[in-house]
Amino acid sequence: MTKRFALGIFEDEDVLLHAVENVREAGVKIYEVFTPFPIHGIDDALGIERSRLPIAAFFFGLTGLSFALWMQIYMLGFDWPMIIGGKPHIALPAFIPVTFELTVLFCCHGMVITFYAISKLYPRWRTPVLDVRSTDDKFVMAIEVNENTDMNKLTQILRENGASEVNQKEMSKF
């Protein structure tokens, strides 16, 4: 599926932040903003809902916790019981460091993998980048357009709010 975007290029993050507010106020729907670094307050300005990643993280952590406890209790308690230091086979305090580490490991990796997957940041043949300068020193505001969009008006709104250029780009598989 091919999508067409109008790209407003900005030079400064403060200009961009106010532009985001003004453009949304003018009734234009912003598709996405690409910046070289995270900008404080841009989530609120764009009206992005809070991520549900923490919920996923909790369940990844819970998985790690259960796996670690199951693994140690099964291995040391049932599969191959050994007496270590005169402690019971299932000695919970001794299991806690491993349980903690596996909880953190599952949680972190689960979160990173989930984040990459939902952001489509996995390796691909052609990486869709709207404007490569957004990885260097430019701030790019992408607005999805179609045949009915009044490009002159949109360009004017972006220009008025401090965009240094306004380009158009078609992108497939985005």
Place this chain on the structure above:
Amino acid sequence: MATLTHQESVTAEYLEVTSGTRKNFILIIIAGVVLLIVGVIVSLFGGGGHEAAEGAAAAHGATAAHGAVAAGHGGGEHHSSAPWLKRIIVSLWHNNVFFTGVSAIGTVFMAIQYVAYAGWSVVVKRINEALSAWLVPGLVIMLVVFGLNFINYDLFHWTVPGIMDKGNANYDAIIAGKSGFLNIPFYVIRMVVYLGLWIYFTKRLRDLSLSEDLNGGTAYFHKSINVSALFLVFYAVTSSMSAWDWVMSVDVHWFSTMFGWYVFASWWVSGIAAVTLCAILLKQAGYLPLLKDGHLHDLGKFMFGFSIFWTYLWFSQFMLIWYANMPEESVYFNQRLGGFNGQYTWLFYSNLAINFVFPFLVLMTRDAKRQMIMLKIVSIAILIGHWSDFYLMFMPGTMKGENGFIIEIGIALIFLGSFLILMTKRLAQASLTPIHHPFLDESVHHTT
């Protein structure tokens, strides 16, 4: 008036402690006194059938505590005070160590914020300053209670006369080996030095902060950073050493290298809980208009994180001792887990539940950290939890099996009431918002 980007100005606002509030504080003290009297009466007349159990428990405690040195220390067991008097002395010490430690955290927190150039915490800075109001009475009470120890040596076994002299009936080789550090003159000097340093730096930072309110400018801020950095160096050493002196030397045969940090973590998380609770109560009373969700969120994160930090230290201490299982080390947990007929066992587990499981599960979500009611419940739980954590550090070593709760809670309420009177008094002395703090603007616009 400080000029802000989005607001015209911030005006000074002063806390007014109404006579009703002051009456409530006095009521807390009166309730404490009543409980104390009730506790003494119960202890005097209710202890009839208790004697046999007491004797057995004491004997058990003695074997456990002195197992390693029983041979050298059999004959000269000294007489201790009547249970009610002993409980009062131990409880005074317990509460004073807890309240003084929490009080010092006010200055520590502020100093860390200065050194880190942190801006968000400016709106709660005055609460931290007020929290340290207990340090001066803390020093006085500590000296007095240390004096009370000499009535019958109820608090510190190592202060018993002759315990460090070879040939004396009281001689104890292990304690004598520690005489270079644990002797009475050096102990008192250390106590005065620790608290003297804390009081001096608290006063210095407070003075700079008040001068800043009057005159403005960044000079006071930069000076505060230098003072804070110096204070933190001293505090890092003295907090650890005060934990050995005031808490660990109660169990004088035993030692743990984790102990300084463990006690500090307990004070630190309680101090943050106290600041949070105070900020919420002030906000709900209509003060602190600049305090927003973001600040509460950060305080909540601190409580959440440092509850885990405390547990980490607690567990690090517990697991190594449990794993190695050497008698002279594991006696400490033996007394708390099943010792004295198991009367500390429930407290041992509830200590973990209230200080770790409860804050961990309740404050995990972002929303919980931004709701006043959740933070309020958790901060009260943490304060009670760490009070009983200190209870658990002191009681088995001093009271053995004769511990109780009525006298102890009574004295805790007396301390709480007095603490609140002093704290609100200092809170009312200056504007609740430090109007000329250079980072005030940042704090006002703090979002998380």
